[in-house]
Amino acid sequence: MDIATVGVIGAGTMGGGIAQNLAEHGLTAMVFDSTPGQVARAFDGIAVALARGVAKGRMKEAEAAAARARLIACDALDRVARCDLVIEAVFEDLAIKQALFRRLAPMLAKDNLVASNTSSLRIDELAAGVPGPERFLGLHYFSPAAVNRLVEVVRGAATSQRNYDRALAFARATGKEPLACRDAHGFVVNRFFCPYLNEAARLLEDGYTTGAVDHVAREIFAAPLGPFAVMNITKPRIALHAQRTLGKLGAFYEPARVLVESGEADRAWTIAGDAPADSPARSVIARRLQGAVYLPVLQLIDEAVAAPTAVDLGARVALRWDMQPCAAMDGDGAEVVRQTLEPVLKRYGVAPPRSLARVGRLLGPS
Ligand SMILES: NC(=O)c1ccc[n+]([C@@H]2O[C@H](COP(=O)([O-])OP(=O)(O)OC[C@H]3O[C@@H](n4cnc5c(N)ncnc54)[C@H](O)[C@@H]3O)[C@@H](O)[C@H]2O)c1
DSSP: OOOOEEEEEOOSHHHHHHHHHHHHTTOEEEEEOSSTTHHHHHHHHHHHHHHHHHHTTSSOHHHHHHHHHTEEEOSSHHHHHTSSEEEEOOOSOHHHHHHHHHHHGGGSOSSOEEEEOOSSSOHHHHHTTSSSGGGEEEEEEOSSTTTOOEEEEEEOTTOOHHHHHHHHHHHHHTTOEEEEEEOOTTTTHHHHHHHHHHHHHHHHHTTOOHHHHHHHHHHHTTOSSOHHHHHHHHOHHHHHHHHHHHGGGOGGGSOOHHHHHHHHHTOOOOOOOOOOOSHHHHHHHHHHHHHHHHHHHHHHHHTTSSOHHHHHHHHHHTSOOSSOHHHHHHHHOHHHHHHHHHHHHHHHTOOOOGGGGGTTSTTSOO
C-alpha cells in the first residue's frame, strides 16, 4: 500500500466519516470544505465518535488521540490536491463536481490517485475533466462511512490496472471490503437496492401496507430492516433522487408515484399494518420484491458491471442481508426465477437477461 496521505474534499456526512476511517487506520487525512466552519464541525463530530469508541472499549485513549492528531484541516485546496490520494465528497451535483475538478487539475501531483464518492454520477463523465484520467476512479463508500465496511471500487474506462490495484489495496488497508466493479448507473448495490425500495412503494400503491411489506422483506432477505424503515433513516428524498438517476435505464426503473410524493415532500413513511396473515398476500409481496432485485442483478451481470460474488458481497456487507441475491437465485433454480421475473418483464417490456440461463450456478464456475 503506497498511500499515506489522503485529501478529503467535502467534510459533510460522507467526508467526515471517510476522514474518521482514514485517521483510525493510520493515514493522514487533509480535509477541505468550502463552507466556513464545516471542517471544524466535522472534526468535533469525529472526536465525539472516537470518545464513544474509547468508552465502549473498542479503542484506547492513546489510539483515539493519535487518530485525532492525524486529522488536518486545510483552508486551501493545493495541499489537499498533492496528497497520495484525493477523495472528492462534495454535493451530488455534476456541475459542482466538474468545477471542482477543473480547479484541482493544475494542482494535482504527477501520479496521485483521484477518486469521487459519487452515488449516482458516472465516473467516466467526471474523469473527463481530470488530467491523466488513468488515475481517476470511484470510491463509493456507504453511510455511515466510518463504520460500513463496503466500498465499491469503481473502474472507469480510462483507469489503469496499476491505479485500480492501488485503490483496492488502499481500501483493504483501511479495513474495508472492496467491491470491484465497472462504471455503470448505480454501480452495483444501488442498482438493485433502489429498485427494491421502489417496488415497496409500488406495493403500497397497490394496497399492501408498509408494515406488511417491511415484514415480508425482512423475512425473505433476512434483513435487519424493511424498505420503508430503511428509507425513513436514509430519507425518502435520497431514495427518490437515486431512483430518478436510474430512471434513465427504462420504465422498470422509473420512480413510483408515492415515492415521488414522499421524496419531494421529504416526508417519512408511516409504518403500519401487520404481517400478512394470508399466504397469497405474503407470496405476492415476496415475489414482487424478489423480482425487483433479481432483474437488475441479472442485468448488471449481463453488462459485466460486477461478478455475482461481488453482488452478494454488497448485499451482505453494505445492506446486512443474510439472504443474498445470487445465492438465493441459485437456491431457487432457473425455472422458479424465470417465473418470478415473468410478470416484471411483461409489465415493463424488458427482454429476459441472458444470465438467467446461468441461474443455479451463478456462484459456481462460469
Ligand atoms: N449521504 C450518503 O448516504 C451518501 C452515501 C454514499 C455516497 N454519497 C455521496 O457523497 C457525496 C457527499 O454527500 P454527503 O451526504 O456527505 O453530502 P453533505 O451535503 O453532507 O456534504 C457535502 C459537503 O461538501 C461541501 N462542498 C460543497 N461544494 C464544495 C466544493 N466545491 N468544495 C469543497 N467543499 C464543498 C459542503 O460544504 C458540504 O459540507 C455525494 O456525492 C453523495 O452522493 C452520499
